[in-house]
Amino acid sequence: MANVPTPEELLKINYSMPDKGWMDMKPVFKDGNFCYPGKPDVIKEIGFPNPREWSPKDDDWQLPENWMEILHDGMKDRLERYRSFKIFMDICVRCGACADKCHFFIGGGDPKNMPVLRAELLRSIYRKEFTTAGKILGKLAGARPLTQDVVKEWFYYFYQCTECRRCSLYCPYGIDTAEVTMMARELLHLLGININWIMEPVRNCNRMGNHLGIQPHAFKDIVEFLCEDIEEVTGIKIDPPINEKGHEILFITPSGDVFADPGVYTFMGYLMLFHELGLDYTLSTYASEGGNFGLFTSHEMMKKLNAKMYAEAERLGSKWILGGECGHMWRVINQYMDTHNGPAPFLEVPKNPITGTVFENARQTKMVHITEFTADLIKHDKIRLDPSRNDHLRVTFHDSCNPARGMGLFDEPRYVIKNAVRNYFDMPPSTIREHTYCCAGGSGLNTDEIMEIRMRGGLPRGNALRHVQREHDVNMMSCICAIDRATLIPLADYWAPGVGICGVHELVGNALIMKGEKKRTMDLRQEELPGMEGE
Amino acid sequence: MSFFISFLLVLAFGSLAYLGVESGYKLMFAAIIPYVAVGVFVFGFVYKLIDWARSPVPFRIPTTGGQQKSLDWIKTDYLDNPPNKGWTVGRMILEILTFRSLFRNTSMNLRWQDGEPRVVYYSEKWLWLFALAFHYCFLVIFIRHFRFFMEPVPLLVQGAEFFDGILEIGAPRLYQTDLIIIAALLFLLLRRIFDNKVRYISLLSDYFPLFLLLSIVGTGLWMRYFAKTDIVGVKQMTMSLVQFNPVIVDSVGAIFYMHLFFVSILLIYFPFSKLMHMGGVFLSPTRNLPNDSRMKHHVNPWNPPKKYHTYEAYEDDFREVMVEAGLPVEKQPEETPETKAEAE
Ligand code: SF4
Ligand code: SF4
Numbered sequence: 001m002a003n004v005p006t007p008e009e010l011l012k013i014n015y016s017m018p019d020k021g022w023m024d025m026k027p028v029f030k031d032g033n034f035c036y037p038g039k040p041d042v043i044k045e046i047g048f049p050n051p052r053e054w055s056p057k058d059d060d061w062q063l064p065e066n067w068m069e070i071l072h073d074g075m076k077d078r079l080e081r082y083r084s085f086k087i088f089m090d091i092c093v094r095c096g097a098c099a100d101k102c103h104f105f106i107g108g109g110d111p112k113n114m115p116v117l118r119a120e121l122l123r124s125i126y127r128k129e130f131t132t133a134g135k136i137l138g139k140l141a142g143a144r145p146l147t148q149d150v151v152k153e154w155f156y157y158f159y160q161c162t163e164c165r166r167c168s169l170y171c172p173y174g175i176d177t178a179e180v181t182m183m184a185r186e187l188l189h190l191l192g193i194n195i196n197w198i199m200e201p202v203r204n205c206n207r208m209g210n211h212l213g214i215q216p217h218a219f220k221d222i223v224e225f226l227c228e229d230i231e232e233v234t235g236i237k238i239d240p241p242i243n244e245k246g247h248e249i250l251f252i253t254p255s256g257d258v259f260a261d262p263g264v265y266t267f268m269g270y271l272m273l274f275h276e277l278g279l280d281y282t283l284s285t286y287a288s289e290g291g292n293f294g295l296f297t298s299h300e301m302m303k304k305l306n307a308k309m310y311a312e313a314e315r316l317g318s319k320w321i322l323g324g325e326c327g328h329m330w331r332v333i334n335q336y337m338d339t340h341n342g343p344a345p346f347l348e349v350p351k352n353p354i355t356g357t358v359f360e361n362a363r364q365t366k367m368v369h370i371t372e373f374t375a376d377l378i379k380h381d382k383i384r385l386d387p388s389r390n391d392h393l394r395v396t397f398h399d400s401c402n403p404a405r406g407m408g409l410f411d412e413p414r415y416v417i418k419n420a421v422r423n424y425f426d427m428p429p430s431t432i433r434e435h436t437y438c439c440a441g442g443s444g445l446n447t448d449e450i451m452e453i454r455m456r457g458g459l460p461r462g463n464a465l466r467h468v469q470r471e472h473d474v475n476m477m478s479c480i481c482a483i484d485r486a487t488l489i490p491l492a493d494y495w496a497p498g499v500g501i502c503g504v505h506e507l508v509g510n511a512l513i514m515k516g517e518k519k520r521t522m523d524l525r526q527e528e529l530p531g532m533e534g535e
Numbered sequence: 536m537s538f539f540i541s542f543l544l545v546l547a548f549g550s551l552a553y554l555g556v557e558s559g560y561k562l563m564f565a566a567i568i569p570y571v572a573v574g575v576f577v578f579g580f581v582y583k584l585i586d587w588a589r590s591p592v593p594f595r596i597p598t599t600g601g602q603q604k605s606l607d608w609i610k611t612d613y614l615d616n617p618p619n620k621g622w623t624v625g626r627m628i629l630e631i632l633t634f635r636s637l638f639r640n641t642s643m644n645l646r647w648q649d650g651e652p653r654v655v656y657y658s659e660k661w662l663w664l665f666a667l668a669f670h671y672c673f674l675v676i677f678i679r680h681f682r683f684f685m686e687p688v689p690l691l692v693q694g695a696e697f698f699d700g701i702l703e704i705g706a707p708r709l710y711q712t713d714l715i716i717i718a719a720l721l722f723l724l725l726r727r728i729f730d731n732k733v734r735y736i737s738l739l740s741d742y743f744p745l746f747l748l749l750s751i752v753g754t755g756l757w758m759r760y761f762a763k764t765d766i767v768g769v770k771q772m773t774m775s776l777v778q779f780n781p782v783i784v785d786s787v788g789a790i791f792y793m794h795l796f797f798v799s800i801l802l803i804y805f806p807f808s809k810l811m812h813m814g815g816v817f818l819s820p821t822r823n824l825p826n827d828s829r830m831k832h833h834v835n836p837w838n839p840p841k842k843y844h845t846y847e848a849y850e851d852d853f854r855e856v857m858v859e860a861g862l863p864v865e866k867q868p869e870e871t872p873e874t875k876a877e878a879e
Contacts, residue, residue: 011652013645017735081837083590084820090587091815094741096733097636097662100643106654116736133807140540142738168598172630172637172666173812174821176598206844207852216853217860243862285862286849299593300839307843315846334826339594339833341841361605361618365829372605379608406596408603408616408826415609430641430656434600434615460643463654470651 003032004452013109023144027156029056032452038199046203050192063191074190078183085183088175089126098167103437104160107456112157115167115177122184155193158184162442164401186298198444201293205305210255210289219285230268235518238275241282249281250313253324254291256482263485265524266503276514277354287312290329296444303340310344320350321367325503327400327481334407338365355380371412378419384513390421392530393476396468399436400481413480413504420507425472431464441487455494462495469496476500541742545750552796556789564792566781572799579806584814593835595828598821616826623825637663669719672712683773720749754794
């Protein structure tokens with residue numbers, strides 16, 4: 001990793017607070033501590049304001065002439081539309097309970113990465129613009145005037161929050177700094193301040209159906225290619241339906257599963273499972289993205305990208321939707337999808353065709369999580385698993401922030417994993433389940449130009465991983481998130497070298513006993529299984 | 536800095552009351568200001584609540600702190616991930632009565648062991664304990680004070696007094712809450728000063744209420760235990776306030792007026808400050824909503840129009856390659872206007 005200090009250097013973290021008050025401290029932009037801004041053609045195509053060439057290192061960010069008015073009105077509008085925003089601006093008592101809960105603060109010691117101060121960056125402007133005390137008393141009331149430096153600071157720190165909601169779990173009033181960050185990012189968008197790593201996936205997803213911009217024919221090629229790999233490992237030929245009408249289930253997973261290593265092995269796991277079950281399903285190229293980077297821009301964009309799922313299910317005449325392993329995708333589905341784009345009367349309440357289980361908890365969205373689906377299958381003995389095929393792995397599980405604190409999906413994936421492997425070890429309790437730590441690349445920050453920030457933010461997760469590696473020889477961390485599958489690899493290499501990363505259904509694919517398969521000598525990564533070499 | 540200004544402010548308010556009373560403005564401090572204060576408090580509090588309530592809650596965004604309700608055989612964590620209204624009420628009750636989220640608090644520490652960094656977490660319950668102690672003592676003291684505003688004194692108030700003084704130490708009998716609340720307030724203040732993180736985030740509006748509360752409690756205790764203020768006189772005055780016919784009893788000293796003035800300041804300050812967390816905690820969308828958007832339809836009152844890149848538009852972009860790749864299409868390429876135009 002270029003430009004990233006060694007762990008020893010990085011660990012010289014100074015948690016003591018500066019002498020200067022935080023209002024007098026300004027961030028300094030240098031390569032490696034900010035994400036690249038959105039490209040003008042991308043911004044133009046998706047209709048966001050103020051497309052231009054600019055860099056955070058510039059003195060002049062080329063804000064629109066009336067930028068202050070835009071921000072003021074934008075804030076007012078959001079205060080009127082979101083009670084959460086208004087309440088969170090008013091009731092923080094600065095008790096500091098959230099202060100050391102943020103992975104970015106733990107890994108860096110920058111006071112403004114304490115959730116409470118992150119929110120104060122915005123709150124101080126709220127006080128100045130919208131409260132009498134702030135207008136009159138100014139700094140004494142914790143208010144400060146809106147300047148370009150404030151805007152720059154917002155950009156700096158609201159793109160150092162992964163919207164993981166860990167802080168909100170500990171706050172006595174449930175103040176969710178992730179929600180504040182979402183508002184701040186919406187406000188910054190009004191001025192044309194954004195990052196390309198989010199905007200380009202949004203553009204691609206909108207037009208091409210997925211973040212990576214894989215076009216339909218290429219999508220099909222990749223799927224076929226992965227099926228050849230499956231045949232190589234199992235001897236079984238699979239030909240998954242794509243864009244076909246009249247199938248019972250529409251399956252949507254993040255495009256990272258189709259395209260990126262090691263997500264592809266998870267994707268192979270899904271296909272093998274569906275094949276073994278004889279499931280009546282189809283994939284779609286138009287809705288070939290489960291993830292939703294719109295969530296990291298604005299509620300409206302989130303809605304727009306999410307709308308395709310229902311639209312495609314209706315067009316294809318599916319009865320319900322099955323969703324793959326993805327983190328923020330499930331925050332959107334669980335907390336926003338039906339409110340944004342539902343109801344979907346053309347769908348039916350999901351029922352597992354193999355076990356007959358009706359997924360009552362998905363009665364309204366009509367969308368089921370793959371680990372809910374597979375856990376149900378295993379519970380009803382509908383698939384045969386040979387966990388000894390995963391004996392070369394000693395596995396732990398990383399709870400992704402969104403399914404953890406925005407949904408509560410904890411036991412389903414664990415149940416599946418424990419049936420697919422024999423060596424399972426949880427990380428320490430304060431770092432898993434609802435207390436889980438972010439991979440430090442969520443909310444669109446999984447870009448390589450801020451690798452140092454990511455490694456810093458990755459300290460608590462990495463350290464917990466190192467703990468189980470040391471204590472239990474763990475060599476594989478599984479997760480149910482496509483962003484994790486990309487971000488945890490450098491994180492593990494940095495903080496716990498020797499631990500690999502996989503999705504849950506990769507483990508299922510390895511263990512799955514398929515009718516008519518040949519003797520497995522390789523796992524899905526086509527690595528020889530120990531004891532089977534050369535057979 | 537904020538610390539000293541807050542301190543001076545409270546000192547100034549105290550002196551103001553003292554000087555005011557000494558120069559004969561007794562009615563001002565005994566009646567007019569308290570009436571105004573109560574008015575501002577009630578009006579301000581209600582206004583703030585209405586103002587919050589005016590903004591809708593477009594989405595269900597509870598912070599889920601436990602297993603969701605899903606398959607029958609998976610144990611739901613109803614309290615931390617309530618699937619319906621009933622359990623949400625349960626979650627809120629525990630939150631409000633026991634400060635449950637704060638109870639989770641940990642403190643993080645980075646240390647080295649065997650040449651390796653270890654991020655360790657300690658349970659950290661002091662803040663929870665003292666915060667809870669403060670709030671409950673405040674409540675009991677608040678209830679006890681109804682002795683001054685009601686005749687006959689209700690049973691609840693008598694009960695509070697009885698249990699609060701159950702140790703039967705001293706005369707007048709020592710109330711435990713008086714001691715605990717001082718300890719709790721001092722803890723909260725000292726923590727703000729000596730915990731460097733908390734000091735760094737603290738504003739004037741964080742110190743000020745603490746000093747104000749300390750002054751209120753301080754003057755109260757002084758009256759009860761040291762100055763032995765004329766209780767009968769005080770009650771006469773407070774009852775007259777309730778009956779909207781304020782009288783001044785001469786035997787009641789300046790300290791009482793100071794006490795009352797501090798309370799008035801608190802009431803006036805309350806609706807405009809962070810103290811409104813008292814009302815806000817009930818309205819916090821990450822706590823007071825069930826996690827049920829997958830089970831039930833909810834309506835966003837300002838739901839934006841559904842605009843998205845349709846399948847038709849998508850197919851128009853990629854029809855040729857899709858057909859070539861053998862993917863099904865809605866319209867065959869021949870039918871598109873361009874190819875038609877070409878054919879003609
Ligand atoms: S825990 Fe909540 S109230 Fe306390 S400082 Fe953090 S956001 Fe504010
Ligand atoms: S949401 Fe996560 S990243 Fe953002 S401030 Fe809170 S703990 Fe930090």
